[in-house]
Amino acid sequence: MRETEFVGLMAAIQALQALAIDVMLPALGQISRDLGVTDANERQLLVGIFLICSGLGSLFPGAIGDRFGRRPVVLASLGIYVAISLASALVTDFTTLLVLRAILGFGTAAMMVMPMAIIRDQFGGDRMARIQSLISMTFMVVPMFAPTVGQAVLLIAGWRWIFGVMALLAACVALWAWARLPETLRPEYRQTIAPRAILSNMWDALRCRAALGYFLGASFVQGALFGYINSSQQLVAEHFGAGVFFPAVFGGMALVMSATNFINARIVERFGARRVSHAAAITYIVVAAVHLVCAMLGETLWVFVPLMTISMCMMSFIGSNFASIALQPFARTAGAAASVMAFVRLLLGALLGTLIGQAYDGTARPLLAAMTVAGVVALGLVFYSERGVLFRRLNPPGQTGPEVNGPAELT
Known part of the structure; x- marks a missing residue:
């Protein structure tokens, strides 16, 4: 595939995970009412359970992909997505829906893990960060439009049809992947399925100092983002009074976040993933702290949205670059490394x-306090990985092949 199609397909696969969250946000209130939920915060479990089980499920597909290839794992995960989405449309009680959301998260975790491994199979260095940014930019279109789609479906046909839309879109992506996705795992890189070898590869990823601080730091920042997503409907639509304009506000913030990924793709090969992400982490901490002060003094929607949007933009710089830096040392075991990193990032973040x-x-206030703390912890973890020196550039321009930073530095 050409780069444009490759970016589009990887983005579409990852975007289905975002769709499973964001398209439901406008319907959470109606779902909870129809299924007899009395606690207002309990509706958030439809998002939280999905994310937690995605984290648990991400521990397994990487090792399977390292042995049998990326393509069959991706296609199986898409099939699960279609089946569970259709089943969710037929539920009659909240507990069953929670169980199905858990199965969906666990069974489709490969849709976040495998694209990371596929990208690492073909790219290295700052070029990998650029490709990841382009993919992130493309799949951010989903959170931009998903709440609006969910709101439209809710008005026309009811919340159950939201799951039908999810199943239809997943089926389309599955056909695209079946027709066009090649196998990217090199034959000489295939790993044994023996548990001891799998655990060894995963342990190598966990004890690599150069990677550890980055994927743990990304976990804390992503946890703050998930905290916002979990409470966004209550916070923006109800507390700040956005009401039916909530999807437009949420989508507009996602649009700016998507544009940030485009900017990152343009500058990361020039300045380096480390320099860009370190600057973004520091800016994120400053903005979150200022926003917390504003919230304590009292703020309106017109203050919250711009400051929160800036924080989300910094999350874009941090997420794409931290992920690519963390995967650099693992050319031969990209699947296992991506799997264990996604496990930690998603589970801790969820x-x-x-x-x-x-x-x-x-x-x-609770959200902004958590964001400030998460930023400080993430920057401290990066200090650990970089041995106390920020803004270094380890990959000179031009070194972009998949073997860049091949061997892991284990400590």
Whole structure:
């Protein structure tokens, strides 16, 4: 495939995970009412359970992909997405829907893991960060339009049809992948399926100092983002009074976040993933702290949205670059490394996001305090990986092949 189609397909696969969250946000209130949920915060579990199980499920597809290839794992995951989405449209109680959301998260975790491994199969260095940014930019279109799509479906046909739309889109992506996705795993890189070898490859990823601080730091920042997503409907639509304009506000913020990924793709090969992401992490901390002060003094929607949008833009710089830096040392075991990193990032991020969402008290203060702390912790972890030196550039321009930074630095 040409680069444009490759970016589009990888983005579409990852975007289905975002779709499973964002398209439902306008319907959470109606779902909870129809299924007899009385606790307002309990509706957030439809998002939190999905994210937690995605984290748990991401521990397995990488090792399977390292043995049998990326293509069959991707196609199987898309099939699960279609089946569980259709089943979710038929539920009659909230507990069953939670169980199906858990199965969906666990069974489709490969849709986040495998694109990372496929990208690492073919790119390295700052070129990999550029490709990841382009993919992130493309799949951010989903959160931009998904709440609007969900709102439209809700008005026309009811919330059950939202799951039907999810199934239809997943089926289209599955046909695209079946027809066009090649196998990217090199034959000489195929790993044994023996548990001891799998655990060894995963342990190598966990004890690599150059990677550890980056994927743990990304987990804390992503946890803050999940906290916002969990509570966004209550915070923006109800507390700040956006009401039916919530999808437009949410989508507009996602649009700016998507543009940030485009900017990152344009500058990362010039300045380096480390320099860009380190600057973004520092800016993120400053903006979150200022926003917290504003929230304590009292703020309106017109103050919240610009400051939160800036924070989300910094999350874009951090997420794309941290992920590519963390995967650099693992050319031969990209699947196992991507799997264990996604496991840690999604599970820790989902747990933190659930806790942040459940701490919602009718104001933005708990969210903003958590964002500030998450930024400080993430920067401290980067200091650990970089041995106390920020803004270095380890990959000179031009070194972009998949073997860049091949061997892992294990400590």
